[in-house]
Amino acid sequence: MQNLTTLGEFIIKNQQDFPYAKGELTRLFNAITLASKVMNSQINKAGLVDDLMGKVGTENVQGEEQKKLDVYANKVFINALKARNEVCGIASEEEEETIIFENEAGKNGKYIVLIDPIDGSSNIEVNVSIGTVFAIYRRVSPIGTAAVLEDFLQKGRAQVAAGYVIFGSSTMLVFTTGNGVNGFTYDPSVGVFYLSHTNIQIPEKGTIYSVNEGNYAYFSESMKSFIDYCKFVDTSTNRPYTGRYIGSMIADLHRNFLKGGIYMYPDSIKSPNGKLRLLYECNPMAFLIEQAGGKATNGKQAILDIKPREIHERTPFYGGSSKMVSQLEMMLTNTL
Ligand code: AHG
Ligand code: MN
Ligand code: MN
Numbered sequence: 001m002q003n004l005t006t007l008g009e010f011i012i013k014n015q016q017d018f019p020y021a022k023g024e025l026t027r028l029f030n031a032i033t034l035a036s037k038v039m040n041s042q043i044n045k046a047g048l049v050d051d052l053m054g055k056v057g058t059e060n061v062q063g064e065e066q067k068k069l070d071v072y073a074n075k076v077f078i079n080a081l082k083a084r085n086e087v088c089g090i091a092s093e094e095e096e097e098t099i100i101f102e103n104e105a106g107k108n109g110k111y112i113v114l115i116d117p118i119d120g121s122s123n124i125e126v127n128v129s130i131g132t133v134f135a136i137y138r139r140v141s142p143i144g145t146a147a148v149l150e151d152f153l154q155k156g157r158a159q160v161a162a163g164y165v166i167f168g169s170s171t172m173l174v175f176t177t178g179n180g181v182n183g184f185t186y187d188p189s190v191g192v193f194y195l196s197h198t199n200i201q202i203p204e205k206g207t208i209y210s211v212n213e214g215n216y217a218y219f220s221e222s223m224k225s226f227i228d229y230c231k232f233v234d235t236s237t238n239r240p241y242t243g244r245y246i247g248s249m250i251a252d253l254h255r256n257f258l259k260g261g262i263y264m265y266p267d268s269i270k271s272p273n274g275k276l277r278l279l280y281e282c283n284p285m286a287f288l289i290e291q292a293g294g295k296a297t298n299g300k301q302a303i304l305d306i307k308p309r310e311i312h313e314r315t316p317f318y319g320g321s322s323k324m325v326s327q328l329e330m331m332l333t334n335t336l
Contacts, residue, residue, distance in 0.1 A: 004194040004195065005194065005195040006192050006193065006194055006195070007029070007033060007173065007184045007192070007193035007194070007195070008026075010182070010184070010195050011025060011026050011029055012026065014177070014179070017177045017178065017179040018160065018161070018177050020110070020138070020160075024086055024110065024111070025161070025177065027084045027085075027086050028081075028084065028086050028087070028111060028113075028136065028161070029175075030084065031080040031081045031083065031084040031086075031087075032077075032080070032081075032134065032163070032165075032173075033173065033193060034080050035073075035076045035077045035079075035080035035081075035132075036132065036165045036171070036173060036186075037186070037191060038076050038080075039073055039076060039132065039165070039167070040167060040171045040186060040188065041188075042069075042072065043069070043124075043130070043167045044188075046069060046124060047127070051068060051072075052068050052069050052072060053068065053069075053124070053125065054067065054068055054125075055067055055068070056068055056070075056071055060093060060094050060096075061095075061096040061312055062093075062277075062312060064121075066094065066121075067118070067121045067124055069118055069121070069124050069130075070093075070094055070117060070118045070121055071094065073117035073118045073132065074092055074093075074094040074095070074117040076117075077092075077115055077117050077132065077134075078090055078092065078099060081113055082101060082106075085105040085106075085108075085109060086109050086110065086111050087101065087106070087109045087111050087112070087113050088100070088101055088106050088107065088108075088109035088110070088111065088112065088139055088146070088147040088151070089101065089106075089109075089112050089113075089139070089147035089151060089152065090112070090113050090114070090115065091112075091113075091114045091115070091152050091279060091280065091311050092114075092115050092116070092117060092280070093115070093116045093117065093277060093280055093281075093312075094117060096312075098147070098149065098152055098311060100146050100147050101146075101147075102146050106146070106147075107143075107144055107145055107146055108143055108144060109139075109147075110138055110139055110143060111136055111137065111138060111139065111160075112136070112137045112138075112139055112147060112151045112152055112154075113134055113135070113136055114134065114135045114137075114152065114279045114280040114283075114284075115132070115133070115134045115135075115280055116132065116133045116134075116277070116280045116281050117132055118130055118131075118132065119131045119132065119133055119164075119248055119249055119250045119281065120246070120247060120248025120249070120250065120251060122247060123246070123247055123248050123251075128246060128247070128248065128251075129166055129167060129168040129169075129246060129248055129250075129251035129254075130166075130167050130248050130250070130251075131164050131165055131166045131167060131248060131249075131250030131251060131254075132164060132165045132250075133162075133163075133164040133249075133250055133280065133281060133284050133285065134162065134163060134164070134280070134284060135156070135159050135161075135162045135279065135280060135283050135284040135287070136159060136160055136161040136162065137151070137152075137154050137158055137159055137160060138158075138160055139151040140154065149311075152279070152308075152311060153279075153307075153308045153309070153310075153311075154308070155304060155305060155306065155307055155308070156278075156282075156283035156284075156286055156287060156303055156304035156305075156306065157304040157305060159178075159283065159284065159287045159304075160177065160178065161175060161176065161177045161178070162175065162176055162283070162284035162285075162287040162288055163175025163176065163284065163288070164250045164254070164284065164285070164288070166250050166251060166254050168251060168254070170185050170186065171185070171186040171188070172184060172185050172186065172196070172197075172254075173186070173193050174197070174200070174254070174257070174288065175288075176287060176288050176291040176292075178287075178291065179291075180199045180200075180291055180292075181199070181200040181257070181288055181291045181292045182195060182197065182198055182199065182200065183195075183196055183197030183198075183200055184196060184197075185197075197258075200257050200258070200292050201292055201293045202256060202257055202260060202289065202292045202293055202294035202320060202321055202322075203259070203260030203321055204260075204293070204321055204322050204323050205238075205260060205321055205323045205324065206241075206256065206259065206260025206261035206262065206320060206321035206323075206324050207238045207241050207242055207260065207261070208241060208242045208243075208244050208255070208256065208259060208260065208261030208262070209227070209230040209241045209242075209243055209244075209261065209262050209264070209324075210243070210244050210245050210246075210252045210255075210256070210261060210262065210263045210264065210320075211227065211245065211263075211264040211265070211266070212245060212247070212265070213227065213243070213245070215266075215268050215270065218268035218269040218270045219266055219268050220266070220267070220268075220332075222331055222332045222334070223264075223266045223268075223332070225331055226327075226328050226331045226332070229327075229331065230243075241261075244261070249263065249265070249276060249281060249285065250285075253285055253288075253289070253319065253320070256294075256319075256320040256321065257288070257289075257292055257294075260320070260321045260324075261320050261321060261324065262318065262319070262320040262321060262324040262325060262328065263317075263318070263319055263320050264317070264318045264328070265316065265317045265318075266299075266316050266318070267299075267316040271314070273313070273314040273315060273316065274298075274314050274315055274316035274317060275314060276314060276315065276317045277312060277313070277314055277315075278303070278306060278308055278313050278314065278315045279308055279311060279312075279313070281317075282296070282303050282315055282317045282319075283303060283304065285317075285319060286302070286303035286304050286317075286319060287304060289319045289320065290302075290304065293322065294319065294320055294321055294322050294325070295319065295320070295321075295322045295325035295326065296317070296318070296319035296320075296325070297318050297319070297325060297329060298315045298316045298317065298318070299316055299318060299328075299329065299332045303315065303317065303319070
């Protein structure tokens with residue numbers, strides 16, 4: 001067997017990347033990896049277990065129907081994070097209000113976690129890749145008090161760590177602490193994540209575009225012209241590009257991290273602010289994208305520079321290979 005680095009070894013070796021007290025990063029990531037392992041084992045048998053497959057019959061705060069796995073994953077991650085005593089508050093796609101830990105350990109916790117427990121819910125039943133995405137911030141309110149809304153509404157630029165877990169043909173954890181992006185593949189027979197993708201860099205130019213083209217009729221004229229540009233024949237710029245759309249943002253972006261490309265969830269007549277949520281979908285992915293040398297924007301400014309106004313706000317999102325995103329930005333601006 002190769003001499004593989006485990007996630008635990010990697011974190012200990014790179015503690016200095018996390019310029020705070022030693023051990024905090026380890027404990028935070030222990031919580032996330034434990035929850036990911038639990039989810040991995042449950043997702044792998046979701047088709048066999050009635051309790052995990054299908055709808056709950058309720059809607060989350062965004063009016064979207066909740067799947068049993070959404071609710072289950074939400075509990076698993078919240079419980080794992082609570083138990084490690086590093087976190088003073090959590091915001092989740094599946095929780096209308098923020099969760100504030102008011103006990104002594106919670107008041108002394110220094111970190112805020114924002115999470116989309118299951119991204120790509122509509123793909124659960126058809127056995128297509130889904131994921132979990134998380135953003136971690138230092139609180140801005142004083143330690144020793146209960147967390148406040150301001151702790152959650154920080155710009156993406158203030159993230160101290162972010163990552164995602166993709167439950168695909170294999171399970172991977174990909175994360176950054178602001179010093180590059182690394183990917184770890186899970187070996188379920190041993191129960192360990194091993195470093196498999198060191199210093200991931202998004203290719204500057206890509207040839208894959210990813211958007212729900214079923215919404216074409218509702219897009220702005222400038223967005224339509226970018227999609228037409230992607231399909232236009234021009235061999236000198238490798239066009240037409242290849243179209244790929246999985247419908248799980250994490251899976252579509254994971255492909256782009258490795259192969260290059262642009263992922264888009266634009267605003268449209270039907271959804272004026274797009275669909276994706278700024279705090280627990282776009283910000284963590286934008287942090288990872290920038291750390292991997294790519295670009296992420298809402299068409300007007302970098303995602304990481306947007307000042308959030310509310311926990312569940314949405315934003316148009318365009319991210320991936322820097323040259324492709326710049327081309328899109330130019331076309332969005334020129335045809336406004
Ligand atoms: P979630 O499952 O957390 O609600 O997120 C779904 C998101 C995202 O993962 C995906 O890219 C997008 O919704 C797909 O939406 P459309 O079906 O509208 O294309
Ligand atoms: Mn999602
Ligand atoms: Mn979700």
